[in-house]
Amino acid sequence: MNLDKSLLHTTDSHVKRLAEAGIRTVSDLLSHYPRAVENRSDVLDAFSYVNLKEKNAVSCVLEAVTSERTRSGKTLTKAVLKDRHGFLSEAVYFNQPFFLRKFRPGEEVVIFGKPKYEYGRLSFPSAEIAGAANSGPLVVPVYSDANYVPGVWFREKMKYVRPHLSQVRDGLPLEIRKNKGFRSKAENLESIHFPSSVEDFERARSELAYEELFAIQFAGISRKMDIRKLSEGRAKAVALNADRVREILAKLPFEMTGKQKISLFQILKDMERPHSMTRLLQGDVWTGKTAVAFVAAIHAILESGMQVALMAPTEILSKQHFASFEKTFGAFGLRADLLVGSLSKKQKEEAKARLRTGQTHLVIGTHALVEDDVRFANLWFVIVDEQHRFGVEQRGALEKYFSVSGGIYPHSLNMTATPIPRTLALTLCGDQDLSVIDEYPAGRKPIVTAVVKDHQREHAYRAVEAELSAGRQVYWISPLVEESETLDVANAVNVAETLRTVFPDHEVGLVHGKMKPKEKEAAMADFYERKVKILSSTSVVEVGVDNPNATVIAIEASERFGLSQLHQFRGRVGRGEHQSYCYLFTTKEYSGERLRAMERTNDGFELSEIDLELRGPGEVYGVRQSGLPDLKIADLRDLALVAEIREDIESAFSEVWQN
Numbered sequence: 001m002n003l004d005k006s007l008l009h010t011t012d013s014h015v016k017r018l019a020e021a022g023i024r025t026v027s028d029l030l031s032h033y034p035r036a037v038e039n040r041s042d043v044l045d046a047f048s049y050v051n052l053k054e055k056n057a058v059s060c061v062l063e064a065v066t067s068e069r070t071r072s073g074k075t076l077t078k079a080v081l082k083d084r085h086g087f088l089s090e091a092v093y094f095n096q097p098f099f100l101r102k103f104r105p106g107e108e109v110v111i112f113g114k115p116k117y118e119y120g121r122l123s124f125p126s127a128e129i130a131g132a133a134n135s136g137p138l139v140v141p142v143y144s145d146a147n148y149v150p151g152v153w154f155r156e157k158m159k160y161v162r163p164h165l166s167q168v169r170d171g172l173p174l175e176i177r178k179n180k181g182f183r184s185k186a187e188n189l190e191s192i193h194f195p196s197s198v199e200d201f202e203r204a205r206s207e208l209a210y211e212e213l214f215a216i217q218f219a220g221i222s223r224k225m226d227i228r229k230l231s232e233g234r235a236k237a238v239a240l241n242a243d244r245v246r247e248i249l250a251k252l253p254f255e256m257t258g259k260q261k262i263s264l265f266q267i268l269k270d271m272e273r274p275h276s277m278t279r280l281l282q283g284d285v286w287t288g289k290t291a292v293a294f295v296a297a298i299h300a301i302l303e304s305g306m307q308v309a310l311m312a313p314t315e316i317l318s319k320q321h322f323a324s325f326e327k328t329f330g331a332f333g334l335r336a337d338l339l340v341g342s343l344s345k346k347q348k349e350e351a352k353a354r355l356r357t358g359q360t361h362l363v364i365g366t367h368a369l370v371e372d373d374v375r376f377a378n379l380w381f382v383i384v385d386e387q388h389r390f391g392v393e394q395r396g397a398l399e400k401y402f403s404v405s406g407g408i409y410p411h412s413l414n415m416t417a418t419p420i421p422r423t424l425a426l427t428l429c430g431d432q433d434l435s436v437i438d439e440y441p442a443g444r445k446p447i448v449t450a451v452v453k454d455h456q457r458e459h460a461y462r463a464v465e466a467e468l469s470a471g472r473q474v475y476w477i478s479p480l481v482e483e484s485e486t487l488d489v490a491n492a493v494n495v496a497e498t499l500r501t502v503f504p505d506h507e508v509g510l511v512h513g514k515m516k517p518k519e520k521e522a523a524m525a526d527f528y529e530r531k532v533k534i535l536s537s538t539s540v541v542e543v544g545v546d547n548p549n550a551t552v553i554a555i556e557a558s559e560r561f562g563l564s565q566l567h568q569f570r571g572r573v574g575r576g577e578h579q580s581y582c583y584l585f586t587t588k589e590y591s592g593e594r595l596r597a598m599e600r601t602n603d604g605f606e607l608s609e610i611d612l613e614l615r616g617p618g619e620v621y622g623v624r625q626s627g628l629p630d631l632k633i634a635d636l637r638d639l640a641l642v643a644e645i646r647e648d649i650e651s652a653f654s655e656v657w658q659n
């Protein structure tokens with residue numbers, strides 16, 4: 001049922017503001033949950049007992065009411081109040097001349113608000129007043145504002161949609177609700193908007209949060225189970241050959257870490273099953289995710305003769321993966337091909353022909369892999385690097401092409417270098433099993449990170465010059481592309497000009513999001529090929545780009561980025577044998593204290609947890625972009641609740657999904 005002014009006893013203006021805030025129906029309004037409750041059961045009888053740090057309820061007598069005009073044209077209304085000891089205070093209101101007309105001097109009232117003590121007197125700015133005989137509920141919900149509609153307005157208007165609670169349907173399956181001992185959704189909505197006690201409110205909030213997360217988790221797990229059912233007998237099972245794995249690992253020029261081996265084992269065990277694998281391989285920068293994927297691919301090719309496709313979001317990353325495979329795994333005699341947009345027409349046709357005939361065992365490329373004329377002889381394993389970085393249309397093509405290709409369901413392995421806290425990983429990636437590599441290779445040098453205030457800039461310039469003189473390269477990140485009239489922060493274009501002045505002996509390049517894709521690719525290639533010594537860039541600098549010669553990354557206005565994003569930037573260096581450095585420049589006003597976490601640790605998972613706690617999931621991970629709906633009451637940081645719900649779902653529905 002849609003909201004209107006007659007239903008809510010309000011104005012068209014308020015209805016319009018609610019609609020702009022996404023509150024258009026009765027259901028939307030009931031889902032605008034209070035963020036807390038105020039317990040007004042403890043009513044004081046003297047002003048001397050009030051706590052200046054919190055709201056207080058005080059029983060007193062209304063002595064007088066006055067109104068006057070201020071110099072700015074506002075109406076100032078004051079209520080003089082007296083407690084039982086005869087001490088006076090006042091309640092102050094701006095532009096509310098009619099607020100106190102329902103009370104008469106000498107009447108007993110209860111005032112509720114946060115007091116202030118200044119100029120030798122106690123006052124209650126914009127406090128609530130109720131008659132002592134009708135002081136209202138003792139436990140009062142507190143709502144957040146929405147599009148300039150104040151929280152108090154929501155509290156007053158909820159009574160008009162209260163009759164519609166009987167029409168609310170339960171969001172949890174009956175079996176789950178009975179097993180958990182939960183009330184109906186209608187009962188919980190009643191208790192959260194009209195609580196009888198603090199305990200009543202907290203129970204409603206807890207059960208509604210469970211229901212909200214349940215819906216998300218259930219959808220993800222259901223998708224995973226649907227894929228398993230659909231792919232049963234239509235995916236290629238590859239028996240794990242331990243001797244083959246040992247043979248592959250023995251030829252590697254490095255020793256895999258324990259976490260790499262665990263992730264590899266999880267992937268290979270998944271591929272033994274008669275349904276397709278759907279797994280996310282998550283690992284911090286430098287942890288070797290691609291090597292794990294390549295070993296799994298080689299094992300699958302050698303054991304079953306299948307084809308494998310690895311898709312990356314950019315040509316540079318595709319070319320790096322291809323070069324890495326040729327260098328590290330060339331000894332196995334497998335045919336690998338590269339398929340990207342910059343190849344000549346003849347090169348593309350030859351590569352596509354080899355795919356059709358099965359001559360190519362492993363193909364690495366960009367979205368060129370999902371073009372209409374690309375055909376595989378026996379594609380059974382698909383690896384996608386940083387899938388979230390593909391556009392909506394590209395992701396759609398991926399799902400359509402790789403989910404069902406010729407009636408088969410290839411195994412699917414997605415990789416991400418973005419450390420995601422476990423709660424978010426379980427929720428955002430509920431349709432995939434999760435492998436995590438959070439162990440770093442022995443001997444890796446931690447990146448030295450320093451927060452640089454404005455007066456320390458020259459010292460940082462000298463340190464960068466020393467690296468440049470030694471033949472190293474530098475990334476220089478800015479938050480904006482061009483100068484802004486409203487934001488006084490660094491931008492990549494101006495910074496490039498400044499860097500040419502500061503470092504006149506070194507070539508400075510520029511890359512940003514407004515450049516055409518080919519221009520960006522060319523600029524990054526110039527840096528990768530060492531034609532450019534300093535690269536001035538916005539946040540488009542590629543995730544996973546491997547330039548071992550880059551040892552410095554400097555980030556302007558670093559306080560404008562989240563910790564997780566700063567850590568991703570930092571991962572662009574530290575990939576070679578030389579010590580690397582990260583300089584976090586801050587604006588004059590910013591103290592830089594939040595950034596000290598970057599100085600303390602190089603662990604991306606630890607930083608992701610700190611970032612999640614400081615900024616919340618929506619801001620950190622772009623919840624709307626990920627497809628996760630806005631959460632009204634649940635907290636994605638509650639690992640215990642997320643894990644509990646996942647266990648409840650798997651326990652309650654395992655038999656259904658197996659049949």
